[in-house]
Amino acid sequence: MMMPSQANIVEMGARDGLQNEVAVTTDAKLTLIANLAEAGIKKIEAGSFVSPKWVPQMADSAELFRQLPRQQGVTYSALTPNLKGFEIAQSVGVDEVAIFGSASESFSQKNINCSIEESIERFTPLMQKAKQQNIPVRGYVSCVLGCPYEGHINASEVARVSEILYKMGCYQISLGDTIGVGTPLDARKMVEQVANVVPIDQIALHFHDTYGQALANIQACLALGVNTFDSSVAGLGGCPYAKGASGNLATEDLVYMLHGMGIDTGIDLTKLIAAGNQISQIIGRQNNSKVANALS
């Protein structure tokens, strides 16, 4: 398989990032999202329609979508764990939603308060409604390279859950190394196993960078033909149900590597770095992107 000449980046900063940082105002989120679109990002996960008691940082997602100025050609998406979340998302004009399952029973319980099988039952009416309304649904599988509660997770279980979400109608399956423990050979083997049940061009990688392995893992999987990657500007975030996990791979670091390999992203790195520096300043912490720090 040839390396892709172009890659798609799904920007997580406003959702996966800010769900696990000190709460910021809706205005600050709107500015971040506008800056990301201005930098050339075409897919922005902007919020989530989950219980505000579970994730208070996302409680303003409906208000955010109501106010969000849309840039043509940009998709603004949100997480929806159940029909209730989907209906609220739909009422405020979300372009695309994502359901999120897990390859780990324990993480499923901690994150969405139900078993893997129960989560599939909750997703079913959502998928039916999304199909009726023509709203694309992305599917996440968490803990694909390890679980904070169970440790090792078998790739066969990752493939099993991925196949279920794919067959339910998710147009893309995003494989989450939620706690960032994976290493390149394991990442590659896991993706190869999922690719037996989900076409490789419908697989995305969502790697947290807790152990500094995310770029190496992506590099190992690029050769398989994967060309969609989730990342967070400034490396924002973590996971509220995976203590100690750091944010997603920083988008600036990913873009720098891909451009260096001759893989186009359509993203202006200078504008992206400015967006990351601004939100880091607002939340009062150092930008977690090595590239941003080197070039700032």
Ligand SMILES: CC(C)(COP(=O)([O-])OP(=O)([O-])OC[C@H]1O[C@@H](n2cnc3c(N)ncnc32)[C@H](O)[C@@H]1OP(=O)([O-])[O-])[C@@H](O)C(=O)NCCC(=O)NCCSC(=O)C[C@@](C)(O)CC(=O)[O-]
């Ligand atoms: C899924 C639930 C809601 C189940 O929570 P539950 O308690 O089992 O659900 P419930 O149906 O019994 O409802 C309980 C309360 O939540 C409300 N509720 C119910 N649904 C909604 C909704 N959609 N929006 C707003 N409110 C909702 C519902 O109305 C009720 O309110 P109350 O009567 O107590 O006032 C809960 O567990 C939850 O919100 N969990 C948050 C999960 C979350 O956001 N986690 C972080 C996402 S990150 C992730 O999953 C990993 C990923 C995707 O990034 C990939 C990776 O890194 O690997």
